[in-house]
Structures are given as structure tokens and as C-alpha cells.
Amino acid sequence: MNTRGIIRSQGDRPRTDVGWAERRQFRRKAVIWAAKLETDHGVFDCITLDLSLGGARLRCSRSIALLEPATLVLDKFGKFPSEVVWTTPTEIGLQFTESPEQVASRFGDILPLGA
16 A cells, blocks of 8 residues: 555456445546556556546556556646556546646636545
8 A cells, every 4th residue: 555545456457346436535536538658668648537536547558567657648738757556458437646726726616626
């Protein structure tokens, strides 16, 4: 577990058993936005499936290594430095490395604040 309480797992979705939602620090907002993911291994097209002030869930055609640094690029909102905290064969979970306040300042009223 890291300092924000996200359970890192590889090969399956984030935990959905009882109690997982209560451990989330930020509420998530479902979206379907085109994005790019910049990594040390190249730039990949992705679809953003949901966002929070703490991170994002993406559908990508390429697998990304667990704990790999990555930058989520959203045309309307800019670049978000991140770390890959979970993976499946088709989706990845990112944790933003900027503070929630920095993320909130770029998204404005689009994302729900708090837990």
C-alpha cells in the first residue's frame, strides 16, 4: 500500500469487495475522453474512463508496467504527471503525483471534490 492508501495490484481490477469504496480518498467521475499517455517507452492513445482528484482509469491498447511513471495528456486540461498503480490486460489505473489542489485548479468544476 502506498501513502494514499491505493492497493497496488497487477492482473486484475482494483478491489471491489466491501470496503473498497470507503477507502477511496476522492470521488470518481465517469467520462469517456480521448487521451494520450506519455511513458519512457513512447506515447500511446488511450480512453479516459473515469477521473478523480487523485487519479484516473484508462483503457489502453498497450500494457504499461506497474509503478511506471507516466504523464496523462488531456487536450483540454493539460498534462498530469502520474504513476501506474494497477493494471489489467486492457485497463490501467493512474495515481496523479501532483497535489489534489493542483489537479482541481485545472479541472475547475468538472470533478467532484472530496470523498
